[in-house]
Structure formats: C-alpha cells, structure tokens
Amino acid sequence: MDSSLSVVAAADGSTTEIPECVSDAGSLCARVYDVFGIDWLAANADALIAKPARILLVVVLAVVVRLLLHRGIRRLTTRTATGAMPTIMRPWRARTRGADPDGLETIAERRTQRAAAISSVLRSFSSFVVLGIAVVLVLGELGVNLAPIIASAGVLGVALGFGAQNLVKDFIAGIGIILEDQYGVGDVVDLGEATGTVEAVGLRITRLRDAHGVVWYVRNGEVLRVGNKSQGFAQVVIDMPVAHDTDLDACRAVMQEVADALYAEEEWAAVLLAEPESLGVEQITAQGVVMRVQVRSTNADQWRVARELRLRLSERFAAEGIRSPSPMLGATAASPRSP
Numbered sequence: 001m002d003s004s005l006s007v008v009a010a011a012d013g014s015t016t017e018i019p020e021c022v023s024d025a026g027s028l029c030a031r032v033y034d035v036f037g038i039d040w041l042a043a044n045a046d047a048l049i050a051k052p053a054r055i056l057l058v059v060v061l062a063v064v065v066r067l068l069l070h071r072g073i074r075r076l077t078t079r080t081a082t083g084a085m086p087t088i089m090r091p092w093r094a095r096t097r098g099a100d101p102d103g104l105e106t107i108a109e110r111r112t113q114r115a116a117a118i119s120s121v122l123r124s125f126s127s128f129v130v131l132g133i134a135v136v137l138v139l140g141e142l143g144v145n146l147a148p149i150i151a152s153a154g155v156l157g158v159a160l161g162f163g164a165q166n167l168v169k170d171f172i173a174g175i176g177i178i179l180e181d182q183y184g185v186g187d188v189v190d191l192g193e194a195t196g197t198v199e200a201v202g203l204r205i206t207r208l209r210d211a212h213g214v215v216w217y218v219r220n221g222e223v224l225r226v227g228n229k230s231q232g233f234a235q236v237v238i239d240m241p242v243a244h245d246t247d248l249d250a251c252r253a254v255m256q257e258v259a260d261a262l263y264a265e266e267e268w269a270a271v272l273l274a275e276p277e278s279l280g281v282e283q284i285t286a287q288g289v290v291m292r293v294q295v296r297s298t299n300a301d302q303w304r305v306a307r308e309l310r311l312r313l314s315e316r317f318a319a320e321g322i323r324s325p326s327p328m329l330g331a332t333a334a335s336p337r338s339p
Contacts, residue, residue, distance in 0.1 A: 051141055051142075054141050055138050055141050055142075058134055058137045058138055058141070059134060059138070061134075062130050062131060062133070062134035065130050066126065066127055066130045066131070069123075069126040069130065070123050070126065070127075073119055073122045073123050073126065074119060074123075076119075077115040077116070077118055077119035077122075078115065117174075117178045117201070117202070117203060118178060118179070120203070121175060121203065166219075166221060167204070169221035170203075170204045170205070170219050170220045170221040170222075171203050171204060171220075172221075173220040173221045173223065174201075174202060174203035174204055174205075174206075174220040175203065177201065177206070177220055177223070178201065178203075182226050182228065183198055183201070183206075183226060183228050183230075183231075184198065184201060185198055185199065185200065185201065186198065186230065187228055187229070187230040187231070188228075188229040188230045188299075189208065189226055189227060189228050189229065189230070190226070190227035190229070191206070191208070191216075191218050191223055191226060191227075192223075192224065192225065193216075193218075194208060194210065194216035194218055195208075195210060195211075196208040196209045196210035196211065196214075196216060197209055197210075199215070202220075203220070204219065204220060205217050205218060205219055205220060206218045206220060206223070229299065229302070230299040230300070231299065232299065233273055233296050233297065233298065233299060234296070234297050234298065234299045234301075234302035235294060235295075235296055236294060236295050236296070236297050236302050236305050236306045236309065237292060237293075237294045238292065238293050238294070238306060238309050238310060238313065239282055239283075239290050239291070239292050240255065240290070240291050240292075240293075240313055240317070241285075241287070241288045241289070241290050241291075241324060241325050242288055242289050242290075242291055242317075242322055242323065242324060242325065243288050243289075243323040243324065243325050243326065244288055244289060244325075245323075246289065246322055246323065248280070248281060248289065248291070250320075251291055251322055252278050252280045252291060253278075254316055254317070254320055254322065255278045255291060255293045255313060256276065256277075256278035256293070257316075258293075258309070258312050258313050258316050259276030259277075259278065259293050259295055259309065260275070260276060261312075262276070262295075262305075262308065262309060262312065263275060263276055263295070268305070268308075271297050271298055271301045271304075271305060272295055272296070272297050272305065273296045273297060273298065274295070274296040275295075276293060276294070276295040277293070277294055277295070278291075278292075278293045279292045279293065279294060280292070285325075287325040287326070288324070288325025288326075289325075293309070293313075295309070
C-alpha cells in the first residue's frame with residue numbers, strides 16, 4: 001500500500017484508502033478529492049494542477065506586462081515624435097518657418113527617426129527583462145537548479161562581451177548619438193574619413209552621401225568626433241585674393257557693398273540672418289593679399305549663399321579693375337564644401 005495513502009473505516013465496517021493530504025481540509029489535495037473523488041489525482045494535485053497553473057499564470061502575466069510596456073513605449077515615443085515642439089526649440093522653429101519652407105519637414109523627420117530608434121531600444125530592453133524574469137520563474141517552478149544555469153550564463157555573457165565588444169560598442173555609441181541629438185537625417189556632417197549629408201542614423205551604423213554621390217557607412221563606435229555643419233546657423237566666410245598694389249580700403253568697401261546688396265534683396269532676406277561684415281585683410285602672402293567677408297545664413301542655404309557671393313564679388317572685381325594675384329591663386333573659401 002502506498003505510504004501516501006491512509007486507511008479510513010466506513011460505518012459498515014469496510015475500509016477505504018485515501019490520500020493522507022485529504023486530512024487537511026484546506027489543502028488543494030482535499031479540494032480536488034472532494035470534487036473528483038479520484039485518489040491519485042488528489043495525491044498529485046500539486047504536480048498536475050497547481051504547478052502548471054502557476055507556470056501558465058507566469059506566462060500570461062509576462063505576455064500582458066510586455067504588451068502593456070510596448071504599448072506605453074509606443075505611445076510615449078509617438079507623442080514625442082508628433083507632439084508639440086519643445087519650448088526651447090520654438091524660436092528656431094519660427095525662424096525656420098520663415099527661412100526654409102522645408103525646415104519643418106526636416107525637423108519632423110529627424111524627431112520621428114530619433115523616436116523610432118529610442119522606441120526600438122526600449123522595447124527590446126523591456127522584452128529582454130520581462131521574458132528573462134519569466135523564464136527564471138518557470139524554471140524555478142519546474143524544480144530546475146538555477147545556480148549552474150546562472151553561472152553558465154555569466155560565463156557565456158563574458159565570452160560574448162569579449163567576442164562582440166565592437167558590436168556592443170557600436171550600439172552604445174549609437175544610443176548616445178541619438179539621445180544627444182549629435183546629428184540627424186539631412187545634416188551635413190564631418191565624421192573624419194567621410195563628409196556628407198546624413199541619410200540614415202541607426203543604432204549600429206550611420207549612412208551618409210558625400211558631394212560626389214558616394215554612400216558611406218560609418219560604424220557609430222568609430223565616430224570619435226563629429227563636425228555638424230547644419231545645426232543652428234552657418235557662418236559663410238569668403239576669402240578673395242588680390243594683388244599687392246590693390247587699394248585695400250577701396251577693395252574692402254567694394255566687398256561690403258556687394259554683400260550689403262545681397263542682404264537687401266528680398267529673395268535673400270529670409271536666408272541671411274545678420275548683416276554682412278567685410279573684415280578686410282585676412283592674410284598677406286608672397287603672391288598677394290587675401291581679403292575676407294563673412295555673413296551669417298541658415299544652415300540649409302550656406303552653400304547657395306557662398307556661391308552667389310563669390311559670383312557677385314568676382315563680377316564686381318572685374319568691373320572695378322581689381323586684379324587677382326599673379327600667378328593666379330584662385331579664390332578660396334573657408335566655408336564648408338558643398339554637400
């Protein structure tokens with residue numbers, strides 16, 4: 001006779017074997033026996049009913065919590081991407097609306113991309129944490145010794161950390177780039193080996209296209225410094241070389257007149273953000289003298305402004321008889337290369 005069974009005498013003198021756990025009226029065993037009257041089912045109620053029920057509850061709770069977290073993250077990031085502009089950016093938004101009709105679309109695309117990337121990271125992290133806790137609880141319910149598994153996971157994690165350290169470095173750097181808003185889609189950036197317009201910013205790589213149409217894929221972990229030419233405003237600086245015998249005061253006045261005329265035109269009024277300034281002599285070389293003029297413009301139009309200003313200065317110099325150095329140095333500009 002099974003030791004888990006006890007003998008109960010009936011009123012007629014007969015005996016019946018029932019599980020010992022039935023003696024505890026509040027136990028699951030007793031309740032199952034009362035309902036079904038099956039002794040083996042009552043004796044194994046914990047293994048056949050309670051434990052699967054607890055595992056099912058853990059799984060259901062993990063799925064529900066994961067769905068709620070993902071929904072909350074999506075709502076938060078969607079509101080961030082499509083909601084009202086932060087107060088700190090409203091002055092720049094108003095200036096962009098008047099200067100660049102496409103500026104708002106660029107901002108919206110940039111915010112959307114940042115929100116999507118952050119949402120992806122948060123959802124992946126929440127899924128990993130929730131499912132990891134659920135797996136540990138389920139294994140605990142199954143009676144699995146978790147100590148060797150945790151130790152093995154630790155060793156495996158260290159091994160993967162060493163083997164995939166570059167990948168982890170890229171992901172961490174990508175998260176920093178996105179959260180700090182170092183650059184975004186549409187920005188013209190200098191990443192060292194590659195300079196061009198950013199087309200996509202991911203957690204692992206950044207894709208940009210240079211002035212020749214070449215597409216560059218840069219690992220985020222390899223970006224040591226970033227020169228962003230599209231944040232805030234741009235300072236267009238034009239250097240014009242002239243001969244040594246040039247009347248420098250007259251040349252400076254001519255450059256100021258040309259820049260002022262550009263600033264006064266309605267077509268360029270929304271693009272130029274401050275009055276131009278002719279700085280005069282910037283450099284004296286053996287070949288000639290370099291004269292400089294600068295003007296502040298919107299970042300999206302800096303190259304267009306620089307080209308137009310060079311063209312007008314060259315035409316005005318020719319009309320005024322202002323000679324270039326001999327041998328010809330060629331006009332140089334400190335403004336960034338065209339994207």
